[in-house]
Amino acid sequence: MASQEVLREEPSRGSFINDPRVRGIFYQAVVVVLLAVSVWWIVQNVIDNLTRLHIASGFGFLKGRAGFDISDSAIAYTSDSTYGRAIVVGFINTIIVAVAGIVTATLIGFIVGIGRLSRNWLIRKICTVYVEIFRNIPPLLVIFFWYSGVLSVLPAPRDSINLPFGSFLNQRGFYFPRAVWGDGSWLIPVALIVGIAMAWFVARMARQRQMATGQQFPVFWTSVALIVGLPLLAYVLSGFPLSFDFPKQSTFNLTGGFQVKPEFLSLYLALSCYTAAFIAEIVRAGIVGVSKGQTEAAGALGLRPGSILRLVVVPQAMRIVIPPLTSQYLNLTKNSSLAIAIGYPDLTATAGTVLNQTGQAVEGVLIMMVVYLALSLVTSAIMNVVNARMALVER
Amino acid sequence: MQEHDMSWVRTEMVLAQPAPAGVSGLGAWVRKNLIASTGDTILTIVGVALVAMILPQVINWAFINAQWTGTDRTFCATVGQGGIQPDGWSGACWAFVNAKFGQFMFGRYPIEERWRPILVAILTVVLLVPLLIPRVPRKGLNAILLFLVLPVVAFILLVGGVFGLPHVETSLWGGLLVTLSLSFVGIAVSLPLGILLAMGRRSKMPIVKTLCVIFIETVRGIPLITVLFFASVMLPLFLPAGVTFDKFLRALIGVSLFAAAYMAEVVRGGLQAIPKGQYEGADSLGLGYWQKMVLIVMPQALKLVIPGIVNTFIGMFKDTSLVSIISMFDLLGVVKQNFSYANWATAQTARSGLIFAAFVFWLFCFGMSRYSMYTERRLDTGHKR
Numbered sequence: 073m074a075s076q077e078v079l080r081e082e083p084s085r086g087s088f089i090n091d092p093r094v095r096g097i098f099y100q101a102v103v104v105v106l107l108a109v110s111v112w113w114i115v116q117n118v119i120d121n122l123t124r125l126h127i128a129s130g131f132g133f134l135k136g137r138a139g140f141d142i143s144d145s146a147i148a149y150t151s152d153s154t155y156g157r158a159i160v161v162g163f164i165n166t167i168i169v170a171v172a173g174i175v176t177a178t179l180i181g182f183i184v185g186i187g188r189l190s191r192n193w194l195i196r197k198i199c200t201v202y203v204e205i206f207r208n209i210p211p212l213l214v215i216f217f218w219y220s221g222v223l224s225v226l227p228a229p230r231d232s233i234n235l236p237f238g239s240f241l242n243q244r245g246f247y248f249p250r251a252v253w254g255d256g257s258w259l260i261p262v263a264l265i266v267g268i269a270m271a272w273f274v275a276r277m278a279r280q281r282q283m284a285t286g287q288q289f290p291v292f293w294t295s296v297a298l299i300v301g302l303p304l305l306a307y308v309l310s311g312f313p314l315s316f317d318f319p320k321q322s323t324f325n326l327t328g329g330f331q332v333k334p335e336f337l338s339l340y341l342a343l344s345c346y347t348a349a350f351i352a353e354i355v356r357a358g359i360v361g362v363s364k365g366q367t368e369a370a371g372a373l374g375l376r377p378g379s380i381l382r383l384v385v386v387p388q389a390m391r392i393v394i395p396p397l398t399s400q401y402l403n404l405t406k407n408s409s410l411a412i413a414i415g416y417p418d419l420t421a422t423a424g425t426v427l428n429q430t431g432q433a434v435e436g437v438l439i440m441m442v443v444y445l446a447l448s449l450v451t452s453a454i455m456n457v458v459n460a461r462m463a464l465v466e467r
Numbered sequence: 468m469q470e471h472d473m474s475w476v477r478t479e480m481v482l483a484q485p486a487p488a489g490v491s492g493l494g495a496w497v498r499k500n501l502i503a504s505t506g507d508t509i510l511t512i513v514g515v516a517l518v519a520m521i522l523p524q525v526i527n528w529a530f531i532n533a534q535w536t537g538t539d540r541t542f543c544a545t546v547g548q549g550g551i552q553p554d555g556w557s558g559a560c561w562a563f564v565n566a567k568f569g570q571f572m573f574g575r576y577p578i579e580e581r582w583r584p585i586l587v588a589i590l591t592v593v594l595l596v597p598l599l600i601p602r603v604p605r606k607g608l609n610a611i612l613l614f615l616v617l618p619v620v621a622f623i624l625l626v627g628g629v630f631g632l633p634h635v636e637t638s639l640w641g642g643l644l645v646t647l648s649l650s651f652v653g654i655a656v657s658l659p660l661g662i663l664l665a666m667g668r669r670s671k672m673p674i675v676k677t678l679c680v681i682f683i684e685t686v687r688g689i690p691l692i693t694v695l696f697f698a699s700v701m702l703p704l705f706l707p708a709g710v711t712f713d714k715f716l717r718a719l720i721g722v723s724l725f726a727a728a729y730m731a732e733v734v735r736g737g738l739q740a741i742p743k744g745q746y747e748g749a750d751s752l753g754l755g756y757w758q759k760m761v762l763i764v765m766p767q768a769l770k771l772v773i774p775g776i777v778n779t780f781i782g783m784f785k786d787t788s789l790v791s792i793i794s795m796f797d798l799l800g801v802v803k804q805n806f807s808y809a810n811w812a813t814a815q816t817a818r819s820g821l822i823f824a825a826f827v828f829w830l831f832c833f834g835m836s837r838y839s840m841y842t843e844r845r846l847d848t849g850h851k852r
Contacts, residue, residue, distance in 0.1 A: 096671065096672045099672060099675070100672050100673075100674040100675060103674060103675060103678070104674060107678070114705045117704070117705055117706055117707050117708075118704050118705060120707070120708060121703075121704045121708060122704070124708060190510070191500070191503055191507065192500065192501060192503075192507050192510045192511055192514070193500035193501060194500075194501060194510075194511055194514040194515065194518075195510050195511075195514050198514055198517065198518070204833065205829070207832075207836075208781070208785075208828065208829045208832035208833045208836070209785070209825045209828045209829050209832070210785035210786070210788040210789075210799065210828055211785070212788045212789060212791070212792075212799060213788060213799055213821060213824060213825050213828065216799070216803060216817075216821055217818070217821045217822075217825070220803070220806065220817035220818075220821065221817045221818035221821050221822075222818070224817070225814040225815075225817070225818070406689070406690035406691075407690065409690035409692045409693065410690075410692065410789070410792075412692065412792060413791070413792050420690065420692055420693065420696075424696065427696075427700065433700040433701055433704060434701060434704065436700075437693065437696055437697050437700060437701055440689070440693045440696070441685070441688075441689050441693055441697075444688060444689045444690060444693060445685065445688040445689060448687075448688040448689075449688070
């Protein structure tokens, strides 16, 4: 077919209907027409149904009085607040559980993933069993297990389980001492920020000096001293402004302290356990993916095992690890929507309640979709920046 | 010339010597794998302590102290809670699982009609197992029976209403029956749909490509529960007044569309890994687009992404448990519904029921992942570098 006519850009002598370009345009036209017709049909139906059910469309309903209570709320909220505020409360709760879950899952995942490559047979097997169990059961089941199987059959508040540091565990959740900051405590966060900034500068200077002269500087210990020491110094200087409000047992309930509700606890534990199994596999694949020659070459250069791990293996493994890790973080954030099953008021749960009360199905689902899409995009944007810093610098 | 032949050839083999002491046997294994260094020894001690702490408790709970038979909650409750067990007793309540086993498998499917799902299950196993074993011949016929004939037979058997079979509402379905039928149909729909979407995403037609990208990225960006909400709340609004959709069907659409978007990305990965020469080679042979895809590209691309496809299947199988949130009773939903009934409510019931459900889910998912590893090894033609 690729004859010389084609090169001279004359119309091909083949039949008109066999021209791929014409066909392409035709197919796309068909798709557009079909899409337009079905969208028009759906919109008509939606309008019909909404008028029949007497539901006004638009987002005006967000200003209405919510009229329902939310058990966990990071910002001020009563049943007199607006629907919009209820959704914001849910959004904040989603963020809280997602961030807490991501941190814990990463921690467990890295430990288990490295454990699966341990030379120690027992540790290897324990980690494998952990991964194979949690990878193969639904996250929702893990949530229910923590909620109905473990936390709700704990003793009543009267016979709470005493834990170290004045904390308690009972069927109403986990109680621990609440920190009460006194006068002058503002000095401590300021000191912390100053410490971090100074540590960063020290690290930069040390790197420049090493590049120029080859001399090394104990960056790690200096940073620890700065970041931990400065706030500690500020704490002493401002006259020990920290005290604790311990939970106390009264007849029927615990008073004081900080209460973590079982709904949050079970969601957080389940998401962490479940996602950690996947992160462990990713970490393992990342470390296995760094070829043995790299370790051997580093050894031949005279690096110690610790330095080999820190300077040669980990930077290369991170390159393999970060992209799938990002998608696990996204999965965890999306799985946090399972909160609705146990009544933790996250975005899906509050938006679902609003949707049921007002009947604004289209707007409610739209809000959910847009917020989760935005969360996904923000997470991937952050991880892309991290990835770009880690990526192989090639010529 | 040579008078004395100096060469010497051994005529009989020397007996193999035993390996030197210290590199073989139990002692060496322990030295190498458990106490190679101080750190290792500490880890081993921690590990042994962990196992010694957890394992006896688990075995005690699940087997030794477990209550295997019973008809109501008194069998699994302590005397203080109004039951027959001694105070401080803690054991699995398998009696609950035992008593509700039929519910867990079939939901509220009428008892006298339960031979129908059982028959479908037997047919499925009979057709599926030979397809999975590579040595069994007649794969083509087998596949046709499984993917074209069985769905029709299964539909007639399960739903009924013809051939004198009484009609069974899908709202009566439940338990493992719902979980398995959702996942089977979901798998059968999402794989072809995912392949089409992946091809659409790599198409040269801009409008088709944009539509596919929008669909895939939107669905992948939102949680399945939102998709299910969409399917259960918004689909009825999309249809003319009076037309109603079966709830089961709505969930099925939601789950399939969701899995298709993930499948599309997996397949796209495979398509991208096929060298350009393969496409061009097919073009130069004069193959059309569909011939090129079906005969040349897809067989290679799909083979590359078998692990990804199976992972998506496993993910979907697990995700079917989410339909319990939109008040359908799959395996997890039925278990949850049953342990909240008052005549079985004890401290152990929820735990036992959930562990049973977890075991069933685990069995299916673990089996799938092992089979995929086996297939991967078998299809590995050694082209990997």
